[in-house]
Amino acid sequence: MTSGNNSLPVEVQKLIIAFSSLPGIGPKTAQRLSYFVLSQNKEETLKLSEALTEVKENLSFCNTCCFITNDKNSDNCGYCYEKDSSQICVVENVIDAITIEMSGIHNGSFHVLHGAISPINGIGPEKLKIEELMKRLNKGETKEIILATNPTLEGEATGMYLNKIISENYTNIKLTRLARGLASGTDLEYSDFNTLSNAFQNRTSIDEIN
Incomplete structure (x- = not known):
């Protein structure tokens, strides 16, 4: 001031x-x-x-997918209940989920982390909605996890962490990462349709990246 x-x-x-x-x-x-x-x-x-x-x-956040919901008494909001739970796209925030949803390029469900790992800002894995994601995976319905964290240092660190814990505990789940068409340091919400579509269509298995 x-x-x-x-x-x-x-x-x-x-x-x-x-x-x-x-x-x-x-x-x-x-x-x-x-x-x-x-x-x-x-x-x-x-x-x-x-x-x-x-x-x-x-409004609040769904206890399962952590997306916006107006049903505070349900563990499954209408949004995640209607989606294909065999494919989960993991994003940092609600805006990214809405951006991808509106593009029409993803027919599966989402999981919103509500942030990204950032030690400099005091944000560790325990402050993200990772435990909720693990509970979903424990149900055994998921076949693919699409890591759609932003192409920033924080987003990459979050993606690497998720890759580690998921690959170690859920060997039957395929892990993929969006293709490198997204500009480094740019949030998903600012990507145009063609860029986002190409990133999804050409997503790569984590095993191939490593």
């Missing part, structure tokens, strides 16, 4: 701080968003407030 913001009403300062906490939102953008909210009429502002409240009150 710059010293110039100290002259603003406390409510505005709190709003700027709240927007600044969002991923990819810097101080300047947070200020612009705050001023935009102030410029809107009360009805529009209430719509935003209600939408945020409804998301937190009505």
Whole structure:
């Protein structure tokens, strides 16, 4: 917060701080968003407030696939229940799952890790939804795991870790990795359809990579 913001009403300062906490939102953008909210009429502002409240009150994450669900009392959300559980695409976050789903290139199910291994940020395997993935594999329904973590240092480290524990404990499951068409350091959500489609169609067995 710059010293110039100290002259603003406390409510505005709190709003700027709240927007600044969002991923990819810097101080300047947070200020612009705050001023935009102030410029809107009360009805529009209430719509935003209600939408945020409804998301937190009505949605959670599935206990099985860790994707978004509005059924808080079920271990299998409608999303993972309807999908082919013999093929699981493992992604870092919900946005990546939605990106792949909307492309129509994957007909199996997903598993959302909710992050990637990053020692520098204090994120180890225990903070990801890996235990939930292991529980799914224990059911014996899965034939292939597609590692679709992002082509970043953190994504690669996560993929290597998953490859190790899955290959050691589930020798009957095929492990594949997306082809190298994805730009290094770029998140899946920014990939175009052709790039993503080629990466899936030309995915390689981990054994072949090693």
